[in-house]
Amino acid sequence: MDGEVLTQPTFRSLGWTWWTRRPSYLLVFLRETSSVFIAVQVVLVLVLLHKAGQPAADYQAYLDFLWNPGMVVFHVVSIAFALLHTYTWFNLMPQTVAIRIRGRRIPGLLLVAPQFGGWAVVTGLIIAWVWWVGAG
Amino acid sequence: MSTAIETMVKFEVFRYQPDWDEPTYQVYDVPYREDWVVLDALNYIKDTIDGSLTYRWSCRMGVCGSCGAMVNGYPKLTCAAFLSEYLPGPIRVEPLVNFNVERDLVTDLEGFMEKLESVQPWIIREDGATDDLKSEYLQTPSQHAAYQQFSMCINCLLCYAACPVSSHSEEFIGPAALALAQRYNLDTRDEGVEQRRDVILKDEGIWECSFVGECSAVCPKHVDPAGAIQQAKMTGAIDYYRRLLMPWTVKS
Amino acid sequence: MxxxxxxxxxxxxxxxxxxxxxxxxxxxxxxxxxxxxxxxxxxxxxxxxxxxxxxxxxxxxxxxxxxxxxxxxxxxxxxxxxxxxxxxxxxxxxxxxxxxxxxxxxxxxxxxxxxxxxxxxxxxxxxxxxxxxxxxxxxxxxxxxxxxxxxxxxxxxxxxxxxxxxxxxxxxxxxxxxxxxxxxxxxxxxxxxxxxxxxxxxxxxxxxxxxxxxxxxxxxxxxxxxxxxxxxxxYHPTGLPGTGILITEASRGEGGVLRNNKGERYLADYDLGEPLPLDDPRHPQLRTMELGPRDRLSQAFIKEQEKGNTYSGTYGDYVHLDIQHLGEHRIDTKLPFVRELARNYGGIDPVKESIPVRPVVHxxxxxxxxxxxxxxxxxxxxxxxxxxxxxxxxxxxxxxxxxxxxxxxxxxxxxxxxxxxxxxxxxxxxxxxSQVDGERDRIRRILEQPSGGDRVAELRREMTSTMEEGAGIYRTQEGIEQTYATLSDLRERFGGVDLDDRTNVYNTDLISALELDYMLDISLALAASARDRTESRGSHQRTDHPERDDDQFLKHSLAMRGDDGTPEVSFRDVVITKWPPGSRTYGSTDQAKAAKTES
Known part of the structure; x- marks a missing residue:
């Protein structure tokens, strides 16, 4: 009751392997990791643009580099990550933006659907443009 | 209760005392009752097997926020975790992670209390001194609805136990306290947005959140702290650019 | 220090x-x-x-x-x-x-x-x-x-x-x-x-x-x-059987009704007015039926139980609180917690079923x-x-x-x-x-008591059970005296209480013992006061003294702790300013007004 004060708490955390603890953490981990792949992809495209202004041989060499099997695998993985990031990010929008009409939050679908719609339209336009350039 | 052979459920309960080098898990056999929650089992253990088992509880109806613990690895209110969901067992009960453990299931809340106080969770009025208390401040149902969800937090701290950021940054103000800051910022009766700005926007505030979203998933009161933080980020970002591009529109 | x-x-x-x-x-x-x-x-x-x-x-x-x-x-x-x-x-x-x-x-x-x-x-x-x-x-x-x-x-x-x-x-x-x-x-x-x-x-x-x-x-x-x-x-008339979790009176304020096992709104039989149909815009009527006071509603439950008009379940008898007619939207906006509690702890959704309820100490x-x-x-x-x-x-x-x-x-x-x-x-x-030192000694004695006595949980169980038996909704002289005797015995046995936990940090076993010590004192005071008030008034109902007795008992009871630790009860007059004692009339606002005018 009146002796020496004894407290020695022990700390418990999720640890550095937290993302392996449950599927929802893993999904977040993948979503955040996807940024690395997307960043590398952006660098590759910027280099490509730069090479386009260089002599044709340089440009061709870079294209050959991009077509090596390792880079193809990288791009497949990257596109999967990009799709995951886009999909999960769009779905998080209702939590991020609270729009109220007459005191009621508008349904999440009204925020999510236009994004997917816009994504589809832009993708369609790009495909059409590529097709048009290719055909022309 | 029937006298037939009872179904028993095995409990593995985290035990720790300050003079121990290491925590241990103690195993208890508890009779299974369909309508029992984990808290009932803990009370059964304390009352009939081992009075030294230490944990917090009071209301046993999910509103006082005392009885949070990790049940099979997930943060839960033990008064709302039904044994039937964990059959056939064993059921492992541990203190909430991301907190110091004082003893058994009892964690140290002092850090949280400081964070709570730091966001100034009270109504701030420029006219504070002129309160005449003759009539209420008006607030329409839709103005009330704008913050109501964020006012439902019972401070049970399950969200901190679910948050990987809290796990690695002791200073992170964290889900419950930031949601409460947003609750007051959205309240039409409050005029304290500017006063709370620095705390919310500092490094340990909203921008440390990486939107894992588990805080909202485990919240027993559907407060959605992740949403509150992202909304605060959105407001903060818009505010930043407004200050940058249209400084004349910002009150100093 | x-x-x-x-x-x-x-x-x-x-x-x-x-x-x-x-x-x-x-x-x-x-x-x-x-x-x-x-x-x-x-x-x-x-x-x-x-x-x-x-x-x-x-x-x-x-x-x-x-x-x-x-x-x-x-x-x-x-x-x-x-x-x-x-x-x-x-x-x-x-x-x-x-x-x-x-x-x-x-x-x-x-x-x-x-x-x-x-x-x-x-x-x-x-x-x-x-x-x-x-x-x-x-x-x-x-x-x-x-x-x-x-x-x-x-x-x-x-x-x-x-x-x-x-x-x-x-x-x-x-x-x-x-x-x-x-x-x-x-x-x-x-x-x-x-x-x-x-x-x-x-x-x-x-x-x-x-x-x-x-x-x-x-x-x-x-x-x-x-x-x-x-x-x-x-006693609050509407608690969930088993846990005792409260289902708020607001559920009746919003229009919820109580029914017995025959589906009847039984409060009509207990001088609380006439029920209106649920679709009548005047329902729920103030100071009437389900919006009567808590003591009368809890007492009515016991009478229904005696008539065999209650349901029986694992955790004792119960009646039904029905709020289904309010509809899901109103329940979710006005009574969301009731729905949450009934679902989690009553196992039913009040939007679709009646909630089982019984009186509970509140x-x-x-x-x-x-x-x-x-x-x-x-x-x-x-x-x-x-x-x-x-x-x-x-x-x-x-x-x-x-x-x-x-x-x-x-x-x-x-x-x-x-x-x-x-x-x-x-x-x-x-x-x-010296008082501080004395208190430290008292608590250390409990903490260091030799083994062999009763456990805290056992004494507490016996205390709560004797309180329910003798000091529940309806009381008798004999019942209260029995409860008082049992409490006195528990008071003795507490002296040898045996703790499982003799450490310092967060010793909740010790705290439970101290709480029990306090509860025994106030339970004795309660029992003594209930024993000495030989009338029925409000929540204190004596079957051996069923009437209110203003001549003797328009008074507050005062329990003082005697030198030997037992309560001594005396009485003090109630302060009356403008409202002399009248009869408690419930049933409709008109009747209540009439009663008020008379008084």
Whole structure:
């Protein structure tokens, strides 16, 4: 009751392997990791643009580099990550933006659907443009 | 209760005392009752097997926020975790992670209390001194609805136990306290947005959140702290650019 | 311990619930020069105020009047309330509720932006302010968060107060155990406010949380202060069988009805008026049927049980509370917590089924004897909230008056304690040392008791069970005497109580033992008061004395702790100002008005 004060708490955390603890953490981990792949992809495209202004041989060499099997695998993985990031990010929008009409939050679908719609339209336009350039 | 052979459920309960080098898990056999929650089992253990088992509880109806613990690895209110969901067992009960453990299931809340106080969770009025208390401040149902969800937090701290950021940054103000800051910022009766700005926007505030979203998933009161933080980020970002591009529109 | 380490304040509040926090803020706001301590055995936001659901009464609407609120309260109390106290209470209530509003309490609103009110039992008009059906939760958190802004308030969270320090006929602080270290320390003060809540845990089946063990009452009782009207125990008519979890009266205020196992709205047989069809726009009628007072509704359940008109289940008999006709939208907007609780703990969805309910111990009208200023007979000691008895509740409290009582009397206790502290000398620390040492010895004896005695849980089980048997809804001389004898025996056996835990840090086994010690004292006081009140009034129903007896018992009972530790009961007249005792008439507002005019 009146002796020496004894407290020695022990700390418990999720640890550095937290993302392996449950599927929802893993999904977040993948979503955040996807940024690395997307960043590398952006660098590759910027280099490509730069090479386009260089002599044709340089440009061709870079294209050959991009077509090596390792880079193809990288791009497949990257596109999967990009799709995951886009999909999960769009779905998080209702939590991020609270729009109220007459005191009621508008349904999440009204925020999510236009994004997917816009994504589809832009993708369609790009495909059409590529097709048009290719055909022309 | 029937006298037939009872179904028993095995409990593995985290035990720790300050003079121990290491925590241990103690195993208890508890009779299974369909309508029992984990808290009932803990009370059964304390009352009939081992009075030294230490944990917090009071209301046993999910509103006082005392009885949070990790049940099979997930943060839960033990008064709302039904044994039937964990059959056939064993059921492992541990203190909430991301907190110091004082003893058994009892964690140290002092850090949280400081964070709570730091966001100034009270109504701030420029006219504070002129309160005449003759009539209420008006607030329409839709103005009330704008913050109501964020006012439902019972401070049970399950969200901190679910948050990987809290796990690695002791200073992170964290889900419950930031949601409460947003609750007051959205309240039409409050005029304290500017006063709370620095705390919310500092490094340990909203921008440390990486939107894992588990805080909202485990919240027993559907407060959605992740949403509150992202909304605060959105407001903060818009505010930043407004200050940058249209400084004349910002009150100093 | 050096003087530097000494814990000393001007005003010390014991209890961090609604009344304690309101008191502390009152001191901090009006006397910023005074230092305030709040001792609470749980973090304040865990206090049981958090579990109050339905709402808080105050006259705010144009169609209402103070006179009506006063009359409802007095008739609800079966004329045992002190009328001067009720008049003051009703007059100060609106200002206190507006104050809570200004502190951020998220009251439910009307379209105009004004606060909304709802009907409640025993009230003639709609005057219950509410924050959906989590009013207590919102009130507690608003008060707690508001109190964080005052630098003059020091909190002792998870400190368990054990004894009042009294010297020179004046209360000068308390001793308390810091749970984290197990240290017992004195906290000195010029004035002390007890706000430790009720003691429903002396009964086995209660809406009350685990912490409601009446520690504050026992401390005052042991310091020589009387416990008043202890025999009046409120059974709430609608608790969930098994757990005792509260289903708020607001569910009936919104239009919910009670039915027996024949599907009948049985309250019609108990002098509570005529039922209206559920689709009648006048349903629910105020002061009628399901909106009658709690004592009468709980008593009606027992009569139905005797007739065999109740359902029987694993956890005893029950009736049905039906709110299905309100529809999902109204239930989700006005009674979301009821739906959550019924689903989780009753296993049914009230949108589609009736909720099984039975009467359950909910509130204690009795408590520490205080006057209208929240002062006790011991100078420097104040009390407010459920632990106190002013009395505005008399023999039966009306729903939604108790949260209001917390803030009205919490604020008064704070102001008066501050004034007292301003004119008082600091605590006589040197003279109090021996009391502190004595208290340390008492607790060490419990902690170091040799093995072989009864366990805390076993003694507690026997105590709650004898309370239910002898001091339940209907009582007899024989039953109460038996309960008193059993309690006296338990009191003896407590001397040998055997703890499993003999360590210091967070020793909840020791705390449970100390709580049990306090509960045994106040249970004895309750039993003695119930034994000596040989009449039936409000919640105190004696089958051997079925009538109200104003000649002998228009009086408060006062239980004092005798030298041998047993209670001695005396009586004091009720204060009557304008409303002489009349008959309690429920049934329709017209009838009530008639009764009022007659009186």
């Amino acid at each position: 050096s003087a530097v380490d000494q814990l000393q304040h001007d005003v010390l509040v014991i209890g961090g619930g609604g009344a304690g926090l309101r008191a502390a803020i009152a001191v901090a706001q009006e006397h910023p020069d005074l230092s305030i301590g709040i001792v609470s055995k749980v973090y304040p936001m865990r206090s049981h105020t958090v579990a109050a659901e339905g709402g808080m009464a105050a006259v705010i609407k144009d169609n209402d009047s103070a006179e009506d609120h006063i009359y409802d309260t007095i008739s609800g109390s079966d004329w045992l309330a002190d009328q001067d106290a009720v008049e003051m209470f009703v007059a100060e209530a609106p200002r206190e509720l507006i104050q809570l509003e200004h502190w951020g309490c998220p009251w439910s609103r009307e379209a105009t932006g004004h606060v909304a009110v709802r009907p409640f039992g025993g009230m003639k008009l709609q005057r219950t302010w509410f924050a959906t059906d989590k009013t207590g939760f919102h009130v507690l958190h608003s008060l707690f968060q508001t109190c964080l802004q005052f630098p003059s308030i020091t909190r002792y969270d998870e400190w368990f107060a054990t004894k009042l320090l009294v010297d020179d006929g004046r209360c000068q602080g308390c001793t308390a155990i810091e749970l984290r270290t197990g240290q017992l320390r004195p906290i000195y003060a010029k004035a002390v406010i007890i706000a430790t809540g009720g003691f429903g845990r002396i009964f086995p089946f209660t809406t009350n949380g685990a912490i409601k063990t009446g520690d504050g009452l026992a401390m005052a009782y042991r310091a020589g202060v009387a416990l008043k009207d202890m025999e009046f125990v409120q 509130y204690m009208m009795g408590g520490i004897d205080t006057d209208i200023e929240a002062a006790t007979s011991l100078p420097g000691l104040y009390a407010a909230g459920e632990c106190a008895c002013v009395s505005i509740n008399g023999a039966n409290r009306l729903g939604s008056n108790s949260l209001t009582e917390l803030v009205v009397f919490g604020a008064r206790a704070g102001r008066n304690a501050a004034n007292f502290a301003h004119t008082s000398d600091p605590a006589a620390v040197d003279r109090l040392t």
